[in-house]
Amino acid sequence: MAEGSVGGETLLFLTDEQLRKGIEAMFFAYRGFTADPDRILERMDYGRAHHRALHFIHRSPGTTVNNLLSILGVTKQSLNRVLRSLIDDGLVESRVGRKDRRERHLFLTEKGAELERELSDAQRARMRAAYRAAGPAAVQGFRTVLEAMMDPEMRRHYQSMKESGS
Amino acid sequence: MAEGSVGGETLLFLTDEQLRKGIEAMFFAYRGFTADPDRILERMDYGRAHHRALHFIHRSPGTTVNNLLSILGVTKQSLNRVLRSLIDDGLVESRVGRKDRRERHLFLTEKGAELERELSDAQRARMRAAYRAAGPAAVQGFRTVLEAMMDPEMRRHYQSMKESGS
């Protein structure tokens, strides 16, 4: 396969062809990764941007707009458009900060939590199936490579909740 | 960690929390995955869609528009717009099919191959660094999980060139 042994250590032959396969794997897999939520979102009048907002508000209830901006890596105008519709539709609640009243703290309403659940159930189902099919060792490797692929700032966001639920 | 042993077999505890980490890993890693090519594309007046077209024409020289459509999963109108600019700019050559003159066979010109190389060099550099950091076993697992996550049709496209260069 793609490995060889030298002095007891296993090495990878990182040919361009090997790397190209990794690149295409990312491309095709990401399509699958978003496919199920996308189908649900289409029924409402929402898009992937709404899903991302719901996801991270769910993950960190009470997060501020600014914090969300740095996680999502978009402009405030872009996020605001999405947030506006979610708030107007009663899926997200925006509360003025008590300590710093310039800040807005974001929470899912019951209705928002419901949609978030539906979306992440669909996404988790696929992830669970892939994990089961691949096995525990593969899952470990999957997470390790993905983490190594992140930009440092994104890795911080990722790790900041690393083992919070395990 | 996230594993346990029962009768010599290792099992995964697929808690929602574990799965959520996988989901976020995909999200953050994909951002890193596209970041370097995106920076290059910005300098030209191209976007990610152009990169994808160049990539798959490079991979399969002479491919038809229809074949490209099924790989990329967009409408022909959407692809056509991108293809048009690449052809007009002299990066892609479109040859009328000899057997079926409705078909167009696509090839990279020297100029197109050059840009493709620059883009994939950048993307491969990050992939190579991640592979090196994670190690061979992790790489194997990475590819296995990603493949399990694909839609069946995409998996076919992926596997169709599986070991062509290894």
Place this chain on the structure above:
DNA sequence: ATTTTATGTCAGCCTTGTTGACTTTCCAAG
């Protein structure tokens, strides 16, 4: 009192998806 920070909003632009309508080409059934 002034400046900085956090947020929101308006306007306008670009990329890249979409659908619908149309042409050209090919092929096959009559």
Place this chain on the structure above:
DNA sequence: CTTGGAAAGTCAACAAGGCTGACATAAAAT
């Protein structure tokens, strides 16, 4: 041979969701 349908490509128009720039407001910090 003709005709009708399927396949490939093109043009036009629209929408989502990125972007920048400008500006308003409120609150915190200096």
